[in-house]
Amino acid sequence: MTRPFIEVRNLSIGYGARPVQKDLNFNVNKNDVFFVVGGSGCGKTTLLKSMIGLLPPSQGDVCYEGVAFYGSDHEQQLALLKNWGITFQTGALFSSMTLAENVALPMQLYTKLTGAQIKEAVAYKLALVGLAGFEAFYPSELSGGMHKRAGLARAIALDPKLLFFDEPSAGLDPISSMRLDELIVQVCGALDSTVIIVSHELPSILTIGTHCIFLDSESKTMLDSGDPKVLAESSQSIKVRNFLNRQTSAEVVSQ
Numbered sequence: 001m002t003r004p005f006i007e008v009r010n011l012s013i014g015y016g017a018r019p020v021q022k023d024l025n026f027n028v029n030k031n032d033v034f035f036v037v038g039g040s041g042c043g044k045t046t047l048l049k050s051m052i053g054l055l056p057p058s059q060g061d062v063c064y065e066g067v068a069f070y071g072s073d074h075e076q077q078l079a080l081l082k083n084w085g086i087t088f089q090t091g092a093l094f095s096s097m098t099l100a101e102n103v104a105l106p107m108q109l110y111t112k113l114t115g116a117q118i119k120e121a122v123a124y125k126l127a128l129v130g131l132a133g134f135e136a137f138y139p140s141e142l143s144g145g146m147h148k149r150a151g152l153a154r155a156i157a158l159d160p161k162l163l164f165f166d167e168p169s170a171g172l173d174p175i176s177s178m179r180l181d182e183l184i185v186q187v188c189g190a191l192d193s194t195v196i197i198v199s200h201e202l203p204s205i206l207t208i209g210t211h212c213i214f215l216d217s218e219s220k221t222m223l224d225s226g227d228p229k230v231l232a233e234s235s236q237s238i239k240v241r242n243f244l245n246r247q248t249s250a251e252v253v254s255q
Ligand SMILES: Nc1ncnc2c1ncn2[C@@H]1O[C@H](COP(=O)(O)OP(=O)(O)OP(=O)(O)O)[C@@H](O)[C@H]1O
Pocket: 015, 020, 038, 039, 040, 041, 042, 043, 044, 045, 046, 047, 200
């Protein structure tokens, strides 16, 4: 039997003495477009932070191809981190740098590529996200959608095998949001990457998601996991079905 790409085992996370989520157990398979789903404040971003090493769990661990992140030494953790691309809501581009400089930065820091090779790789990454010709633009000169795509170009600078996104389409109109979804799938296909996305955007979850987990703020744990379309139809949890079908409790009662 092949080992899951990522195994989250008995993970409990929180801030200080305050638990946010507990007893999380789930797998992410290679090439999944995996969504972390749930209502506002349930702990989606907190889980993402814990998965990328920013927030040590109070219990449990996250294994990447069999390597337990928090059970590893600093060297092993750095080796894992080098294979990841991460974008948070804001895109977090450096405003004083052009797009080319933003995308080149991880290559300059973490590879031995020459200046000419970096220039070529930057042009390729910008072309991949539809920003060919925008090398000399500054982030302030971009639209919201372009900003997100530029963030994606920087996240894929080092050809990551694993990409993490926190609310990638926040603030975009539905059409731009759909285009960004298509782009994420296309880029992940081109790089043979696996992607984990925190989101409560139903169209995205149901269109590009291959698997999801649903976190609940009340019970402070996950209520279900699986293919989002299947969960929308037949999750054992009414909360999950309602969420994925965008229904409130009041609507359900009145039916
Ligand atoms: N740095 C922090 N210190 C203390 N508590 C925090 C911190 N960050 C988040 N929290 C709390 O942890 C809980 C989960 O927050 P989190 O941002 O993970 O939720 P979320 O599901 O991503 O929310 P949203 O969908 O609104 O972005 C919230 O109650 C929040 O107030």
